[in-house]
Amino acid sequence: MRESIDRREFLKLAGLGGAVFASGLAGGAKFAGAAEGDFYFVQLSDTHWGFNGPVVNPDAGGTLPKAVAAVNSLGYEPDFIVFTGDLTHTTDDPKERRRRLAEFRDIVKNLKNKNVRFMPGEHDAALGNGQAWKEFFGASYYSFDHKGVHFIAIDNVSDPTARIGSEQLAWLKSDLATQAADARIVVFTHRPLFDLYPQWDWATRDGAQAIELLMPHKNVTVFYGHIHQEHHQMTGHIAHHSAKSLIFPLPAPGSQPKREPIRWDPAQPYKGLGFRGVDAEVQKAEYEITEYPVKKA
Amino acid sequence: MKLERRRLLAAGIVAAAGAVFGTGGLAQTKERVIRVTARKFVFLPREIRIKKGVPVVLEFVTADVVMGFNAPDFNVRTDIVPGKVSRLRMVPDKTGTFVFLCDVFCGDGHEGMSGQIHVVA
Numbered sequence: 146m147r148e149s150i151d152r153r154e155f156l157k158l159a160g161l162g163g164a165v166f167a168s169g170l171a172g173g174a175k176f177a178g179a180a181e182g183d184f185y186f187v188q189l190s191d192t193h194w195g196f197n198g199p200v201v202n203p204d205a206g207g208t209l210p211k212a213v214a215a216v217n218s219l220g221y222e223p224d225f226i227v228f229t230g231d232l233t234h235t236t237d238d239p240k241e242r243r244r245r246l247a248e249f250r251d252i253v254k255n256l257k258n259k260n261v262r263f264m265p266g267e268h269d270a271a272l273g274n275g276q277a278w279k280e281f282f283g284a285s286y287y288s289f290d291h292k293g294v295h296f297i298a299i300d301n302v303s304d305p306t307a308r309i310g311s312e313q314l315a316w317l318k319s320d321l322a323t324q325a326a327d328a329r330i331v332v333f334t335h336r337p338l339f340d341l342y343p344q345w346d347w348a349t350r351d352g353a354q355a356i357e358l359l360m361p362h363k364n365v366t367v368f369y370g371h372i373h374q375e376h377h378q379m380t381g382h383i384a385h386h387s388a389k390s391l392i393f394p395l396p397a398p399g400s401q402p403k404r405e406p407i408r409w410d411p412a413q414p415y416k417g418l419g420f421r422g423v424d425a426e427v428q429k430a431e432y433e434i435t436e437y438p439v440k441k442a
Numbered sequence: 443m444k445l446e447r448r449r450l451l452a453a454g455i456v457a458a459a460g461a462v463f464g465t466g467g468l469a470q471t472k473e474r475v476i477r478v479t480a481r482k483f484v485f486l487p488r489e490i491r492i493k494k495g496v497p498v499v500l501e502f503v504t505a506d507v508v509m510g511f512n513a514p515d516f517n518v519r520t521d522i523v524p525g526k527v528s529r530l531r532m533v534p535d536k537t538g539t540f541v542f543l544c545d546v547f548c549g550d551g552h553e554g555m556s557g558q559i560h561v562v563a
Contacts, residue, residue, distance in 0.1 A: 403556070
């Protein structure tokens with residue numbers, strides 16, 4: 146607890162304000178099984194290793210290493226780090242896909258914190274039904290517990306039709322059955338579980354079924370990627386927070402006719418790119434999000 | 443009597459649903475058919491012009507891999523499978539320009555595979 150408060154003081158001193166997002170019962174009663182301390186994790190997303198497009202990112206080969214260096218120099222050690230998909234940019238060539246996944250893995254080995262969780266994005270996994278991704282990173286959906294919070298990673302990309310699928314939904318149902326109604330639950334996924342903007346493929350075909358399974362739980366927060374920008378939306382009492390990309394930003398949903406990457410601005414390099422730190426206040430089920438740039442201005 | 447009324451009601455519901463969108467059997471009356479070819483990574487034609495309130499049947503073919511056609515503003519979609527003709531009947535209920543896209547990740551150009559439906563009065 147003390148460490149978390151110190152971290153917030155550090156952020157204030159560093160001039161990095163966070164946004165607090167509350168889920169469920171702010172200030173609520175103690176929940177079953179834990180009164181453990183608050184903690185801190187880092188989310189990185191959509192690194193698209195292997196992308197080549199100088200107009201939108203002339204430093205495609207340097208952005209991920211810079212992000213790794215930035216995480217290493219945060220000043221505070223996160224409890225863990227999560228990558229929410231699209232680790233690599235897609236390729237039709239299975240050999241090249243594996244080469245990109247291997248290079249990505251080798252770069253992120255330079256993270257000082259070795260407690261790193263991975264998730265696939267459709268660029269990694271939709272071609273070949275996730276086989277190559279699993280060879281490098283193991284199961285594409287899973288759950289784990291950390292200091293009183295139940296984390297669930299949902300794979301909505303290994304099926305090229307953008308479905309979670311009946312098998313995984315059945316697993317999700319049984320996993321959630323182990324959790325009390327007031328358990329603190331955080332979901333990691335790649336695509337939005339709700340229909341954010343299906344016209345740009347910003348949806349999960351059967352995401353509504355996952356949300357329906359999550360709804361009986363009072364304290365659920367979802368962190369996802371895919372849309373290459375920060376976005377915050379509620380579906381009922383469930384908060385959904387998308388993360389920035391580490392390769393190129395995309396325009397706001399429906400803000401222009403086509404979903405095209407925002408061009409690199411030489412006057413403001415790395416603008417719109419970044420990663421986030423999340424302070425989990427377990428008892429309140431609150432998550433304070435601090436957005437970090439790839440490089441300090 | 444009650445049973446007969448239920449049957450009629452059920453038939454009416456099915457007919458009403460089919461008047462908007464459908465992927466099943468085609469209506470007996472002659473309707474405009476637009477053939478759309480999906481290939482990596484483009485729909486041909488890319489632009490579809492139809493009239494509000496006038497039924498149209500979209501026929502999809504591909505020689506490549508499994509793809510999808512999705513027009514979210516009309517809540518219609520279908521898989522496009524090599525060697526088969528997929529049919530989608532729709533009666534557009536609004537005018538304007540609307541996006542359609544491939545919603546089955548089909549390759550490294552998938553994200554640019556989209557088009558537009560122009561619905562005129």
